[in-house]
């Protein structure tokens with residue numbers, strides 16, 4: 098089968114097409130095979146490829162295959178899902194550390210990662226959803242803010258941030274987004290009540306406080322801004338970061354959390370039904386063939402690009 102391998106740590110040029118033997122039915126107990134149609138390119142993929150996470154990935158060394166988000170068709174039955182069923186999910190790549198990610202024609206997955214994919218959601222659209230939407234949902238669950246609370250979402254233009262804005266607004270929170278300037282209208286459509294342009298932290302803070310002088314009840318730090326954003330929070334407020342190394346030290350009785358997205362098939366099933374019903378909006382920035390994974394990484398690293406880049410397989 099065709100895969101894209103990381104051949105060494107470095108820039109996008111280290112990604113290279115290769116052939117590997119296709120997994121066989123039952124060759125790894127507890128795993129089932131999915132023939133992929135689409136895989137998302139995540140920020141973690143870029144960082145793993147660059148060597149930034151070399152210490153976090155233990156003994157795994159190139160060549161290995163990146164990729165977390167996926168959508169495709171089951172090759173083996175999985176619980177109630179028959180062979181041939183359309184499915185989507187994400188592979189917890191850092192927990193598995195098999196180096197057999199989703200930049201591949203066939204992957205082995207745990208049935209507990211799989212959600213059925215509604216007929217009217219394209220594979221490429223589906224591949225933009227799982228990790229980001231589940232992480233947003235699990236981050237908001239850690240905040241556990243009561244209805245009517247004010248939530249600041251940084252990186253609101255980002256893939257995770259957009260889901261956080263929508264899910265928080267649907268839960269009755271008053272959302273203030275920090276975003277790329279041109280995305281203000283779109284974020285308001287998604288449910289943000291107020292949008293502040295990204296930029297110098299002091300200016301962002303001043304803009305937030307001009308809108309919410311009493312300060313906010315919670316922060317969902319999708320841009321990994323960390324400590325400077327704490328000043329936007331009330332005493333005793335709640336903060337969730339998407340990265341342990343960017344999680345600030347607690348102060349003023351603020352609760353500080355880090356979220357690591359974990360597969361949740363039931364939650365993802367509901368999310369994909371909401372995507373099918375257009376109650377949750379996802380955005381795909383580009384769809385590119387698997388063979389162009391290196392170019393996909395270049396684009397992903399080239400600055401503001403709202404939405405997931407998806408590889409079509």
Ligand SMILES: NC(=O)c1ccc[n+]([C@@H]2O[C@H](COP(=O)([O-])OP(=O)(O)OC[C@H]3O[C@@H](n4cnc5c(N)ncnc54)[C@H](OP(=O)(O)O)[C@@H]3O)[C@@H](O)[C@H]2O)c1
Nearest residue numbers: 140141232252254255256257277295320339356357358401
């Ligand atoms: N913990 C987990 O399980 C988990 C899961 C998924 C993602 N993540 C991490 O969460 C982060 C967001 O992921 P994503 O997929 O949403 O990435 P993304 O689509 O690239 O979004 C990141 C957003 O942050 C914004 N940003 C970056 N620097 C900023 C700054 N200094 N001030 C204000 N905004 C800034 C970017 O703005 P522009 O668009 O203007 O560049 C972008 O909108 C990544 O670091 C990713 O690795 C963690």
